[in-house]
Amino acid sequence: VPEDNTGRWRGAVAVLDAVRREPGVTRSAMAQRLGLRSGTATELAARLRELALLAESPAAPAGRGRPTTTLAAHPDGPLVLAVDVRHEDWRCAVGQLDGRMEVVAARRHDGSDPGAVLAALRRVILRARRQAGPRLRVVSVAVAGTVRELTLVQAATLGWVDVGLGGLTTGTGLPLLAGNDATLAGVAEARRGPAAGASTLLHLTVEVGIGGTLVAGGRAQTGATGAGGEFGHLPFGDRALRCPCGARGCWDLEVDGRALARHLGEPAPADARSYARRVLERAPGEPRARRALAAVAGALGAGTAGLVNAGDPDVVTLGGLAGPLRDAAPEAFAAAYADGLMAFRRPQPPPVLTAGHGEDGALRGALDAGFDVVVSEAGLAAWAARHAPAAGRAAQ
Ligand SMILES: [Zn+2]
Numbered sequence: 001v002p003e004d005n006t007g008r009w010r011g012a013v014a015v016l017d018a019v020r021r022e023p024g025v026t027r028s029a030m031a032q033r034l035g036l037r038s039g040t041a042t043e044l045a046a047r048l049r050e051l052a053l054l055a056e057s058p059a060a061p062a063g064r065g066r067p068t069t070t071l072a073a074h075p076d077g078p079l080v081l082a083v084d085v086r087h088e089d090w091r092c093a094v095g096q097l098d099g100r101m102e103v104v105a106a107r108r109h110d111g112s113d114p115g116a117v118l119a120a121l122r123r124v125i126l127r128a129r130r131q132a133g134p135r136l137r138v139v140s141v142a143v144a145g146t147v148r149e150l151t152l153v154q155a156a157t158l159g160w161v162d163v164g165l166g167g168l169t170t171g172t173g174l175p176l177l178a179g180n181d182a183t184l185a186g187v188a189e190a191r192r193g194p195a196a197g198a199s200t201l202l203h204l205t206v207e208v209g210i211g212g213t214l215v216a217g218g219r220a221q222t223g224a225t226g227a228g229g230e231f232g233h234l235p236f237g238d239r240a241l242r243c244p245c246g247a248r249g250c251w252d253l254e255v256d257g258r259a260l261a262r263h264l265g266e267p268a269p270a271d272a273r274s275y276a277r278r279v280l281e282r283a284p285g286e287p288r289a290r291r292a293l294a295a296v297a298g299a300l301g302a303g304t305a306g307l308v309n310a311g312d313p314d315v316v317t318l319g320g321l322a323g324p325l326r327d328a329a330p331e332a333f334a335a336a337y338a339d340g341l342m343a344f345r346r347p348q349p350p351p352v353l354t355a356g357h358g359e360d361g362a363l364r365g366a367l368d369a370g371f372d373v374v375v376s377e378a379g380l381a382a383w384a385a386r387h388a389p390a391a392g393r394a395a396q
Contacts, residue, residue, distance in 0.1 A: 009377040011036075015044050016053060016097060016375045019071045020368075021191065023098040026059045028068040038066075045071065051384050052076045053097070073098040076135065078383055080370030081128050083121055083141040084181060084362045087157060087208050087273060090117060092124045094132070095367040097375065099192075101360075104128065114152075114163045122168050129172050134386055137379070139174050140370035141165060142181040142362035144207060148225040150178050156245040156252075157208040157272070177369050182211030182319070183220045183229050184365025185357065189317045190215040191368060193356020198315040202307055203355065204231065205319035206300070208272040209252035214311045236303040254299035256321070263292035276321050283328055290329070297329035298336040305340025308350055319355035326352070 018030045025033075031041035048054040054077075056069035073096035082093050082101070089108045095101035105124045109117050121141075129136055143165075145155025152163040169176040186203030189195050195203075204212035210232040213220045222228045232252035233245050243250035253259060257272030260279045269275030282289040304316060318326055326333040333352075341349055357364050373379050 007377075009380045011040075011044050012048055012053070012380055013375055013377060015041075015048060015071075016380075019054065019073075019098055020371060020375065021196075023100075024070055024072060026068045026070055027056065028066070030071060045069070049074065051380075053078070053380075053383070071098075073100060078137045078371075078374045079132050079135045080367050080374065081125060081136060081139045082363045082366035082370060083124075083139065084366065085117065085121075085141065085143045086181065086362075087111060087144055088271060090121065091363060092121070092128070093363050093367070094128060094136075095363075095370070097371055099364075099367070101363065101367060103363075111158045111160075114158075114160045118163070118165070118168060125168055125172065125174070129174065136174065137374045137383070138177060138370040139169050139172075140177040140179075140366040141168065142179060142184045142366040144181050144211075146227050146230060147178050147180050148227045150176060152178070153227065154245065156243065159244070175373060177366070177373065179220075179222075179226065179366070179369060180211060180213075180229060181205070181207075181362035181365075183213040183222060184369060185319050185355070185361030186213035186215050186229075186317070186365070187218075187220050187368055188357050188361050188364035189319070189355050190218060192364075193317075194353045195315045195317045195356070198313070200311065200313045202304075202311055202313035202316045202350070203319060204300075204304060204307075204316065204322050205355075205361070206255055206276075206322040206325060207320045208256055208258075209250075210255045210300075210303075210322070212307075214307075214313065231303070231307060234303070234306070236299070236306060251299070251303045255296055255303070255325070259296050259299065260289075260292045263295050264288060273321065276325070280321075280324055280328055293325065294329040294332040297326055297333040300325060301333040301336030302340045304352065305337050308345065309340075309342050313350050316350050316352040317355040318352060319357070319361050323354035327354075 014034050027045050052074045055072045055074045059068045059070045080095050084091050091106040093101045093103045143152050145152045150166045165178045182205040189203050190201045195201050201215040212231045213229040233247050233250045235249040236251035237249045237254045239249035241253050242248055257269050257276035261269050279289050
């Protein structure tokens with residue numbers, strides 16, 4: 001780490017970001033990726049080890065290369081608490097810099113009382129703070145709703161309006177981040193998994209309704225206040241239907257369990273996500289269910305094409321139920337997708353992949369957002385100020 005303050009942490013940020021992108025990367029591979037001389041990489045890794053940021057262990061010898069080490073999170077390194085509040089449940093996980101994560105609390109909720117959910121989350125946060133002490137650096141929350149700064153301004157399908165999240169960390173001194181769950185999941189998809197390396201990624205997630213984001217250059221395009229990316233509230237649906245969000249004709253109403261129930265002539269489900277899963281299970285033995293799924297897959301494909309026309313991604317990923325819904329009626333999806341694309345796109349449409357993070361997308365994205373703060377020049381300077389004395393002792 002250079003002595004002067006300008007860019008003091010730049011090299012450290014680059015090394016740690018390489019480990020975040022590629023957990024278990026060897027020191028020599030990291031040096032190659034970053035264009036560092038071997039000696040510089042060794043020195044940087046040693047300093048980060050002393051600061052309890054990296055752990056190095058001997059790597060299995062590969063070919064004729066010099067012996068190298070595998071880089072991972074330090075066992076006493078910084079932690080982020082990630083929270084994912086969904087329609088029917090919430091989960092909290094503690095994650096390390098190299099992506100290792102442990103779910104520390106999870107509970108179902110019925111959506112009726114945001115105050116009770118927040119109180120339960122605050123207890124988890126306070127407990128994590130007690131257990132991890134100063135190692136816990138950031139709390140990062142993903143919510144199934146529209147988030148503007150630290151307020152959940154509207155969670156149409158939960159019926160929550162203007163729920164302030166800031167109180168979650170009051171008095172703890174911990175920075176709090178909050179974002180939409182589908183947006184955060186898209187950030188995770190753009191960084192790791194089948195879509196990693198896409199220059200512009202369109203990520204779509206169906207849970208109750210459909211959310212998503214366009215991630216360009218690793219950054220989710222969330223607008224002026226963070227509330228952008230509400231693709232489910234584009235008027236790709238039936239203009240006769242009013243959406244709980246307040247708008248008319250929303251795509252949200254065509255692609256989830258509510259749409260399946262309408263097509264099947266069944267009552268609107270209290271729990272659209274679980275209902276959609278049950279319809280997917282019924283499909284093999286029930287032609288009506290298959291027809292309903294084909295209608296939903298078609299609505300999903302058509303809207304995806306519209307967003308591809310608008311956003312020009314090179315890859316599309318489908319998270320949550322979007323992948324299973326597409327896979328339940330792949331021809332209906334493919335036909336509607338092709339039909340909705342502008343002619344010039346049809347010879348080479350962006351591939352539509354199943355997202356790589358499964359149920360963990362939003363938690364992973366929240367961790368990524370948290371570690372973006374920890375592994376910044378300011379974040380590392382704060383960590384080092386706190387940890388340098390202890391690290392110095394350990395290094396003697
Ligand atoms: Zn809407």
